[in-house]
Amino acid sequence: MNKKISFIETKEYKRFAEFCDACIKYQYIGICYGLPGVGKTLSSRYYSDWDYIDQHLKPLHK
Numbered sequence: 001m002n003k004k005i006s007f008i009e010t011k012e013y014k015r016f017a018e019f020c021d022a023c024i025k026y027q028y029i030g031i032c033y034g035l036p037g038v039g040k041t042l043s044s045r046y047y048s049d050w051d052y053i054d055q056h057l058k059p060l061h062k
């Protein structure tokens, strides 16, 4: 069975990504807040491709 749950690019996620793009463009620090479980952590991980970064950080943690 495939354990990996795929990320759904919801309308809320698209707004989140626009917000992140704007932070990068204008060099702002953005704060994302919302009710528990709405997808803040998952959205951030997906936007930053964190699984890929994490793979490359792991050897440094050894």
Ligand SMILES: Nc1ncnc2c1ncn2[C@@H]1O[C@H](COP(=O)(O)OP(=O)(O)OP(=O)(O)O)[C@@H](O)[C@H]1O
Residues within 6 Å of the ligand: 005, 006, 007, 008, 009, 010, 013, 034, 035, 036, 037, 038, 039, 040, 041, 042, 043
């Ligand atoms: N875009 C999405 N696609 C698929 N699943 C999602 C998505 N957003 C949220 N989920 C589901 O909702 C769960 C909670 O998401 P997440 O942990 O990102 O919430 P959170 O906003 O960070 O919550 P908390 O405030 O408690 O940290 C995920 O484990 C996942 O199952």
Ligand SMILES: [Mg+2]
Residues within 6 Å of the ligand: 040, 041, 042
């Ligand atoms: Mg979270």
